[in-house]
Amino acid sequence: ILAIACSCLCIQPAAHAQTTVPAKDTIALQHGAHRIGVRTDADMARWRSLRFGQFIHWGVYAIPGGEWKGKTYNGAAEWIRSWKELPHEEYDNLYRQFNPVNFDAQQWASQAKEMGAKYMIITTKHHDGFCLWPSKYSKYTIAASPYKKDLLGPMVAAYNKAGIDVYLYFSIIDWSHPDYRASLKTAADSAANKRFQVFVKNQLAELLQRYPTVKGFWFDGTWDDSWKRDGAFTDELEQYLQSIHPGLVMGSRLRADEKGARHFDSNGRLMGDYEQGWERKLPEKIEDVHGNDWEAVMTVPENQWGYNAQWAGHIKTANELLEMLVKSVSLNGNFVLNFGPKADGTFRTEEQQLMTQIGQWMKINGEAVYNGTYAGFEKQDWGYYIRKAGTDSVYMVVFNIPVSGSLRVKMPAHTSLVSVSLQQQTLTPELIGRNEYFIHLSGKQSDTPVVILLKTTSGENKEKGNFEKAK
Numbered sequence: 329i330l331a332i333a334c335s336c337l338c339i340q341p342a343a344h345a346q347t348t349v350p351a352k353d354t355i356a357l358q359h360g361a362h363r364i365g366v367r368t369d370a371d372m373a374r375w376r377s378l379r380f381g382q383f384i385h386w387g388v389y390a391i392p393g394g395e396w397k398g399k400t401y402n403g404a405a406e407w408i409r410s411w412k413e414l415p416h417e418e419y420d421n422l423y424r425q426f427n428p429v430n431f432d433a434q435q436w437a438s439q440a441k442e443m444g445a446k447y448m449i450i451t452t453k454h455h456d457g458f459c460l461w462p463s464k465y466s467k468y469t470i471a472a473s474p475y476k477k478d479l480l481g482p483m484v485a486a487y488n489k490a491g492i493d494v495y496l497y498f499s500i501i502d503w504s505h506p507d508y509r510a511s512l513k514t515a516a517d518s519a520a521n522k523r524f525q526v527f528v529k530n531q532l533a534e535l536l537q538r539y540p541t542v543k544g545f546w547f548d549g550t551w552d553d554s555w556k557r558d559g560a561f562t563d564e565l566e567q568y569l570q571s572i573h574p575g576l577v578m579g580s581r582l583r584a585d586e587k588g589a590r591h592f593d594s595n596g597r598l599m600g601d602y603e604q605g606w607e608r609k610l611p612e613k614i615e616d617v618h619g620n621d622w623e624a625v626m627t628v629p630e631n632q633w634g635y636n637a638q639w640a641g642h643i644k645t646a647n648e649l650l651e652m653l654v655k656s657v658s659l660n661g662n663f664v665l666n667f668g669p670k671a672d673g674t675f676r677t678e679e680q681q682l683m684t685q686i687g688q689w690m691k692i693n694g695e696a697v698y699n700g701t702y703a704g705f706e707k708q709d710w711g712y713y714i715r716k717a718g719t720d721s722v723y724m725v726v727f728n729i730p731v732s733g734s735l736r737v738k739m740p741a742h743t744s745l746v747s748v749s750l751q752q753q754t755l756t757p758e759l760i761g762r763n764e765y766f767i768h769l770s771g772k773q774s775d776t777p778v779v780i781l782l783k784t785t786s787g788e789n790k791e792k793g794n795f796e797k798a799k
């Protein structure tokens with residue numbers, strides 16, 4: 329009885345309490361997550377500090393741009409090869425026309441820098457298999473096009489020179505490769521898949537050898553059964569890439585465990601270095617990210633990654649996109665905004681205007697975004713809190729100024745307010761309850777987000793803040 333009493337009385341804390349996911353750990357896995365909790369090394373800390381990235385989807389799909397022989401393709405432009413109106417034979421010969429004579433890596437990098445992006449993700453090859461670099465493992469590359477020259481090298485050099493890290497998008501699905509199989513039905517399929525796995529490993533090693541300053545891979549196209557069913561290979565591949573390029577940052581889309589689970593293994597543990605499932609959607613609250621690092625990727629139209637001439641439907645504005653960026657950072661994540669250059673290497677006017685508008689705000693307010701983390705304050709309707717990593721500085725990024733003009737701020741327990749400022753102007757909050765304030769923005773109107781800096785002090789035996797003494 330004593331033993332029973334003891335076992336139900338002495339609650340053992342979880343052996344590894346870093347994650348908040350109720351991990352079962354009931355399934356023994358060889359190829360599940362090998363790390364519990366976030367990566368704490370310098371390369372991951374750098375990725376985490378960047379917060380704002382630029383995605384670029386560029387390839388031969390930019391030539392049709394979502395249209396073909398007068399008809400409009402309703403899917404995502406980079407998927408047009410899958411449209412019955414466009415014969416594979418015709419699509420697979422588009423590379424003969426791919427000649428981006430107006431491509432200017434320097435110009436691309438400087439407009440990304442102006443926007444305030446700190447990293448860039450480029451499609452080395454999308455699902456169609458066309459390689460933007462002269463891969464020696466494929467004939468279907470930029471070398472076979474009229475342009476001939478490598479596109480990735482100048483991009484990596486120009487972006488790095490502009491102080492922007494580069495990550496390589498790589499699609500595992502490759503519609504151009506004779507050995508690609510979505511599913512494995514026969515022994516011949518399995519033999520082809522083995523050859524395909526060697527091809528993937530060779531191309532990835534080739535990319536790291538050619539572009540040694542890249543910081544990681546952004547894998548995609550890993551949902552087919554042929555990939556999911558070989559968790560061991562995905563595990564070995566990730567470890568191989570880390571061995572030849574230590575510190576690489578790779579998201580959760582690469583891996584499967586030996587039971588075919590993706591992103592999270594069969595015990596609910598995140599595989600890879602950050603959660604990569606937030607595609608064209610954002611988490612709502614901090615609990616949704618389970619203590620993991622994560623990244624959201626976003627399109628300007630509803631769902632177009634490659635260049636799409638039509639750009640039908642709702643086109644997000646700079647303020648909408650800034651709110652997504654700020655919301656992501658307030659929930660401890662990164663936000664990556666996608667652009668689809670034209671076949672000639674230029675960006676459409678609307679995308680250039682967005683980069684300029686976003687950059688104008690980031691130039692003044694980027695300090696609230698870069699190195700931003702979850703602040704631990706109770707969410708209010710006026711917008712989002714962002715804590716400067718490792719400090720007592722908390723930014724309020726205001727998107728909705730209430731009709732009262734008064735912004736409610738509830739201080740977390742054991743945290744006091746030391747000062748409040750709006751750019752260079754000091755504000756005096758009104759104490760309206762126990763450790764609760766109104767910050768009055770009377771008469772303030774703004775057509776861009778307003779940033780207020782709170783200096784706080786926290787801890788059990790802290791000196792009082794400057795506004796707690798009742799009048």
Ligand SMILES: C[C@@H]1O/C(=N\OC(=O)Nc2ccccc2)[C@@H](O)[C@H](O)[C@@H]1O
Pocket residue numbers: 404406407548549551605607625633
């Ligand atoms: C970034 C996008 O990534 C893709 N697909 O992403 C996903 O499949 N996303 C996904 C799928 C299932 C669950 C959550 C996200 C591609 O097909 C698309 O062309 C684009 O490159």
